[in-house]
Amino acid sequence: MKNLLEVRRVSKYYGQEAAALSDVSFSVKEGEFVSIIGPSGAGKSTLLRCINRMVDASSGEVIYNDVNVTKINKPQLKNVRRTIGMIFQHYNLVNRLSVIENVLHGRLGYKSTIAGMLGLYTEEEKKQAVKILNLLGLQDQTYKRADQLSGGQKQRVGIARALVQNPKMLLCDEPIASLDPNASKVIMDYLKTISSTMGITVLVNLHQVDVALKYSDKIIGVNKGRVVYDGLPKDLSSGMIHTIYGSEAGELIFELGGKNAG
Numbered sequence: 505m506k507n508l509l510e511v512r513r514v515s516k517y518y519g520q521e522a523a524a525l526s527d528v529s530f531s532v533k534e535g536e537f538v539s540i541i542g543p544s545g546a547g548k549s550t551l552l553r554c555i556n557r558m559v560d561a562s563s564g565e566v567i568y569n570d571v572n573v574t575k576i577n578k579p580q581l582k583n584v585r586r587t588i589g590m591i592f593q594h595y596n597l598v599n600r601l602s603v604i605e606n607v608l609h610g611r612l613g614y615k616s617t618i619a620g621m622l623g624l625y626t627e628e629e630k631k632q633a634v635k636i637l638n639l640l641g642l643q644d645q646t647y648k649r650a651d652q653l654s655g656g657q658k659q660r661v662g663i664a665r666a667l668v669q670n671p672k673m674l675l676c677d678e679p680i681a682s683l684d685p686n687a688s689k690v691i692m693d694y695l696k697t698i699s700s701t702m703g704i705t706v707l708v709n710l711h712q713v714d715v716a717l718k719y720s721d722k723i724i725g726v727n728k729g730r731v732v733y734d735g736l737p738k739d740l741s742s743g744m745i746h747t748i749y750g751s752e753a754g755e756l757i758f759e760l761g762g763k764n765a766g
């Protein structure tokens with residue numbers, strides 16, 4: 505499988521602060537499920553945001569689908585972003601709008617500003633939105649206001665909004681950090697199915713090492729803005745978990761038990 509994404513020596517400085525990212529390099533293959541793990545403040549969000557240029561890297565390059573994202577102009581960036589869905593910890597839904605209207609917002613990257621503002625969607629787009637809502641088990645929620653849903657349902661709407669874009673890749677920034685264990689499992693199972701059955705590449709920031717171990721084809725461990733691990737879940741030793749998480753590691757390994765604990 506070819507690489508869909510290559511991050512090459514990316515660094516990011518916010519003002520005079522220490523680097524949020526230092527010389528970060530890794531690659532992701534088409535259809536791969538990759539988790540980025542690390543403690544709070546390690547730079548995981550910054551890293552995801554540098555990929556679609558919600559944040560501009562200070563140096564280095566991001567090659568996505570054979571395009572050098574760091575070098576392109578605004579219209580070209582709009583084209584690239586159409587094929588990259590983004591999923592957020594706090595869902596980023598418009599609460600006063602219905603579920604289906606929120607999902608259709610995923611089509612805005614394909615429209616002129618005016619058509620988008622007027623909420624002009626084609627029948628085809630509406631059918632596609634309904635189909636995706638059904639796939640995610642949200643058929644009974646379609647016309648409810650977004651603020652009437654549970655957290656887990658809201659995150660499924662977030663996933664549906666990303667899927668109507670027809671993405672090649674999903675960037676998921678702590679998608680389960682606000683959810684209970686049951687809802688978290690539902691969301692991770694959907695993300696896994698999306699990667700394995702639709703061939704969509706999934707890149708997910710996670711705080712929880714146990715979840716990353718269970719779902720990922722590959723894990724990238726980040727500490728203080730540097731990649732300290734890039735490999736298979738099965739090769740992630742407890743020593744490496746210490747390196748990635750520092751003082752938080754003891755607690756995580758205690759929770760893990762099992763094969764990676766030794």
Ligand SMILES: Nc1ncnc2c1ncn2[C@@H]1O[C@H](COP(=O)(O)OP(=O)(O)OP(=O)(O)O)[C@@H](O)[C@H]1O
Pocket residue numbers: 518521524542543544545546547548549550551
């Ligand atoms: N907009 C910003 N302006 C200034 N500093 C920032 C900004 N965003 C992030 N940082 C800093 O960059 C570093 C990395 O933050 P980032 O949010 O990327 O980490 P993270 O691993 O995603 O953490 P968390 O899990 O807490 O979100 C932190 O020191 C943070 O304070």
